[in-house]
Amino acid sequence: MPGDDATVLSTREVLSTRELILHEALQCFADAGYEGTSLNDIAAAVGIRRPSLLHHFESKEALYGEAFERLLSDWMERLDVAIASEAIGWEKFEIVLSAGFQLFEDNPNYVRLMRREALDGGGHLGIDLSAVLRPMFDAAAEYLERQMDEGTFRRFDARHLLLAAYGSILSYFSDAPFIDGLIDDEALSKDSIREHKEHVLRFFRAALMV
Amino acid sequence: MPGDDATVLSTREVLSTRELILHEALQCFADAGYEGTSLNDIAAAVGIRRPSLLHHFESKEALYGEAFERLLSDWMERLDVAIASEAIGWEKFEIVLSAGFQLFEDNPNYVRLMRREALDGGGHLGIDLSAVLRPMFDAAAEYLERQMDEGTFRRFDARHLLLAAYGSILSYFSDAPFIDGLIDDEALSKDSIREHKEHVLRFFRAALMV
């Protein structure tokens, strides 16, 4: 089952301290951003003192970088599986979008971390987020264009279409605290997520299918 | 209101300094977030020292709050005009969406500030962002539902539809540094914005119109 974020720490199978730190650090960074979280916050969440933390990671930036890289590689791995699917036409598009939703549903906090990186333009990190994701973006755009050429999809600008999909899906998760106040249900409840996913898929289908 | 010339002049000077501080503060907060900007940064941008800044605003939080409230009321005023339009059917929907685009295009930096507020759930502020915007959100949803009842629009969940539109439009502006790396043009160039706007409108039209 995906989503080892939800892994429960049993008393028998204890995770290494490093792993514990990475887990809590991601939570804190997602909640308050890079500048907004101190090593004290992370150390307190783990249950150790700040200097002990810096014994495992040589700096705050190193800790952030490692946590973010782990998240990113996990996401790319899962998206690759969806993209490699042999489905065709609308079904394949639906599979990829669903994978995106599942990704975010399994790691609701991490979405906000990704969003903060996009906002800052990757300032905290050496790696260029858009450069890493661009191959996937190009592949998806080319797939859409092929479908439009074949007449399976109505013709749109594939890249702007993908950007619109990216924004509408990601925002629902990243802005959940804000959206909570706009709708009556809790945005991140299982029912609300399913409802939003089904709506977005139905909406894109109506626009794309001739 | 009436007063001798000296009083008027000095009042104007006070306001212009305050105004200058508010302007630079918005820029800084949008660029680096609340925690990421220091009063030194703002003071340097204005060209004064930090203590002088705190002579005009009693705290960093007060400065942030006032800047944000001004931005918010400006936006609501402009959106109200669009919503009060007497157009009907698709045209009215297009007018409101276009107003949103124009809003963001005119204040590209402020979009990022709004996004940061949505991410944090309004942590820095006393005011509840979603509570302020909810009346507009409800009005828009009821308008959409009326159109669907009349058969002008294909039936979707109006609220999830609005959330999707909100995400796809806002993200394009807020994540511009990230999107720059995904497309070949600059995301916030006049041409790119017009292109994205026209695409989103055409896309929503294809999905909504029966």
Next chain:
DNA sequence: GTCTATAACCCGATAGAC
């Protein structure tokens, strides 16, 4: 209104004992 000087605090990071 703006300034210098300073108070009080929190931060990341290091040194060294256990």
Next chain:
DNA sequence: GTCTATCGGGTTATAGAC
């Protein structure tokens, strides 16, 4: 691996001179 203690630098905010 974890701790106490501490350094050096940053922050907001205040006091008081000009």
